[in-house]
Amino acid sequence: MKEQKIERYTGPAGGWGALRSVTQALLRQDIPVKGARTLLSANQPDGFDCPGCAWPDRNHASSFEFCENGVKAVAAEATARRAGPELFARHTVEELAAQSDFWLEDQGRLTHPMVYDAASDRYVPIAWDAAFALVARHLNALPDPNQAVFYTSGRASNEAAFLYQLFVREYGTNNFPDCSNMCHEPSGSGMRAQFGVGKGTVTLQDFELADAVFIFGQNPGTNHPRMLGELRAAHKRGARIVSFNPLRERGLERFADPQDKREMATLGSTDISTHYYQLRVGGDLAAVKGMMKHLVEREDAGERLFDRAFIAEHTRGLDALMADLRTEPWAGLVEESGLTEAQLRAAGDVYAAAERTIVCWGMGITQHRDAVATIQMLGNLLLLRGNVGRPGAGPCPVRGHSNVQGDRTMGIWEKPPAALLDRLGEVFGFEPPRTPGWDTVESIRAMREGKGRVFFALGGNFAAATPDTHETWKALRQCDLTVHVTTKLNRSHVVHGREALILPCLGRTEIDMQATGVQGVTVEDSMSMVHLSSGINPPASPHLLSEPAIVARLAAATIGERSRTPWLQLVEDYGRIRDKIEAVFDDFKDFNARVAVPGGFRLRNTASERVWNTLSGKADFFVHAVPRDTPSHRARALRRDTVVFTLMTTRSHDQYNTTIYGQDDRYRGVFGQRRVVFIHAADIQALGMKDGDWVDLQTVWDDGQQRRADRFKLVAYGIPRGNLAAYYPETNALVPLSAVALHAGTPTSKSIPVVLVPSAPIDAHSGNDALD
Structure with a gap:
């Protein structure tokens, strides 16, 4: 066992520590040569998209478009270790459940579809056709399709997600809990009401132009390491980097770029944050309100800080916001934010001095009771100086999973808009269900109460990712059937229903061979760029299926006779799936041609064009009180x-x-x-x-x-x-x-x-x- 110790880290983020970690990750998975070769194809035009975070790729041409944690993700997927039937023959599920989360995934890649055998308390091999028949039998036996729950991980490709939502809606339900429900759902909710889009408006090129970057509730050094390259470059050219975080995070303080020969040779580093504010947990709304109150006071004193022309043409609600800010006591803002009045005013001054500002945030903002209100306050801050729809400026929610944004674009949403359902019905010839489905927390409650009887997960680790662990595990164990499409063993597979299946799939790094040849899938990053991903490694096992193939074969087994969708033909050539995506979503016109261009294409973002698809037809200022009853x-x-x-x-x-x-x-x-x-x-x-x-x-x-x-x-x-x-x-x-x-x-x-x-x-x- 590795020595346990607490030892203060004095170096920068990145640097030699990151390189040593990369080497250790490849050696640990027994793939030093194969792993290095695989990494050179990460985020390349003819390679695969990193299965880690959703931060965009700079140019799809560099030899090194990966980071330390991306290496860990790639190495874990390309590992030489295998978790085959022999592993399950050696261990009962009770024995597996006693192991740590680390141990479970460290067993390696799954190789065969497995079914739970209650008599022996073991998973045993099952043929793919028998597995699909088992799921179909359970689904078709339900008296109401809304008794089935279909979870989605943000690592599913656009093609897999599109087929999945189509199959589930043809089956008859909108029960689509997904990882968005547990991370950036407040970002979408807040921005759609305020700007008319649920996505950020900036691109990587905007980071080259920004005079200031404000970072709230995010730790890029661990969660999005490649973002540090953009922040480093911005700092070097003089941009202000203002970080709000309760913890001192090294990635927000100093960074040594492993690709900078001089910095590595001299053991040097670059500062990241020019200003670092350690506010209280949950104090962000009060902090942003304090910054805006300071700006209003400067305006009232005769300065002209607000973009009045932009506000007059594009917004609604400024007067109410300013009235609220004028009456907000400084003492309450200080108490609830945990920052001093001087600190709040200083942060406001940095914002006022910047012509172009980007505001970034992560789950340190979204996983709070008043997350939507906080995000709309960040939107208010941007709108005051016209920092939406301007080069070098805008909101930037930094997503986690590599395609979590793309999954939502493809229709993985428990509350689908009517326009999407109308188009699906028109293109595929069925009447989609109109009743809103269950999100993640609602699904747990439904399964716990016996209303959700079949649980199907397209990736992810539901049992470990969700809240209230005891209640979640009770809920899963009450299901008639639990099914997990996955690459590796995890906690969710040992917290199972009365019947259970583990269905192993191809990873992002692996060659996907279908009837018409090798296939590529597409993903959408945090900045709405859509590009191809093609694996280069042989599959970990000849018994693996791709996620699109699993969905299509399940659909054919479950609803094939009553569906007009040619499920099995679609997965012979993923270009056919993209043709159907184009038929449903106008923004994907000429999908196959546009995605064939290296780097792909960017989806339209109306807010970045200052077109506001809101109820008012304007970008709205929102008034929110500082939370004092949390x-x-x-x-x-x-x-x-x-x-x-x-x-x-x-x-x-x-x-x-x-x-x-x-x-x-x-x-x-x-x-x-x-x-x-x-x-x-x-x-x-x-x-x-x-x-x-x-x-x-x-x-x-x-x-x-x-x-x-x-x-x-x-x-x-x-x-x-x-x-x-x-x-x-x-x-x-x-x-x-x-x-x-x-x-x-x-x-x-x-x-x-x-x-x-x-x-x-x-x-x-x-x-x-x-x-x-």
Whole structure:
């Protein structure tokens, strides 16, 4: 076992540490030569799109268009390790469930379709036709199609996602919980109402022109490392980089570009943030409101900071916003943001001095109760100076999964617009269901209550990604059937229904051979660029199917006789699928021709053209009060006898979403372990404890249900007092199902009220943690 230690990291993000990590990742998966060759095809015109994050590619021509965490994702997929029938013959599901998330995925690539055998408590091989027949039998036996739940991971390609939503709607339901529901759903909800689009408006070229980049609730050094290249270049030419984050994150402080020979030779680095504000967890809305209040006060004093011509022609609602800002007390903004009035004014001055500003944000914004309101306040800030639809400016929600944005574009949405349903019915000759479906949290509730009886997942790790772990696991175990399309073993496969299937699919790095030859799929990145992805490696097993083929064969088995869609013909040539996508979505006109161009094409973004598809026909200013009745406020009022902290869940540097690549978090100085909780040193002292002590975390909620995660090591860290941070999925059990963002339904995993209690001696614990 690797040594467990806490050791302060003093280097920059990137640099030699990143290169060493790349080498270790390739060696760990036993693919140093093959892995290096594979990496040279990542994000290339004739190669594959990185299966990691959705940050765009600079030029599709560089020899090195990958980052450290992208290497980990590629290496994990291209691994020489195999999890075949022999693995399942050696272990019962009970034995597999006792292993860690890291151990499960570390077994390697799945090789055969497997079905759960209750008598032996093992997964055993099953033929593909028998597997499809089993799923079809369950689906067709349901008295109501709305008793089936169809989850989608953001790694599914456009072609797979399009066929999937078509099949499910022809089957008869809009039950499409997906990873968007758990991450950037508030971004879409907030921006659609404000700008008429649910996507960011900027491109990589805008980062070359921006005078300022504001970053809220995002850690690009771990979650989107290639973004650091754009921030580094912006800083070097004099742009202001203003970061708001409760944690001191190394990727927002300093970065050494591994492709810069001079920087690497001299052990140098480049500063990233020119201004770094450590606000309280959830204090972003108050902080942005403070910045705008400062601008209004300067305007009222006679300065001309607002873009009055833009506001008059393109917006609505400024007077109400300004009236609200004038009456907002500074004391409340300071208290709720955790920043001083001077800091808020200084941040406002940076914004006022910039002609062109980009505002970026991540899940540190979206996973809060008032996420939609916060995003609309960020939109207000941009609109005041005309920073939407201007080169070098605009909103930039930074998505996670490599095609999570494309999946939504393809129709993976539980609340589809009528226009999409109309077009699907017209093109494919059926009447799509009109009743809105269940999102992720609603699906968990439905399965728990017996209303959702079949659960099908196109990728992902639902059991580990979702909130309220005990309730989610109960819900999955109540299903008649659970099915997972996947490349590797994960927690969701050992938390299963009465019957269960594991269906192994091709990875993004692998050659996809169909009847007419080798196929490529398409993806859409965070900035609406659509491009081809073609694998280069032989499949990990001859028994693997592609995701489009799995969907098409399942559709043929389930609804083939009553469907006019030629499912099996479509997957013979993915160009045929793209022709159908073009027939449904106007923005994909000449899809096959346009995507054949290296780098692909950008989808139209009306807001970037200053065309506002909103109810008012304008870009709307929204008025929102500073939240003063959050769950943490209420918990502190309820538990005056003890200290209530606000916990934010976070990733380590050795993970991507729920995939754990290793036990280290290099930039935060954590090695060989994950059960740690970051806390201010003064809070440790106030609790009468010391750095390194062990504690249990308990949620303070008003439903009478106990939620806990046991035995976490206290780690003194740069975080505001009263706030904590710890890794997920270990802390997902603390997030109640009812803790969701208003108007979006996203779990509020970044703002959970908890108390800390000393852990009992280790032999008093019955298992690893509260997830057992």
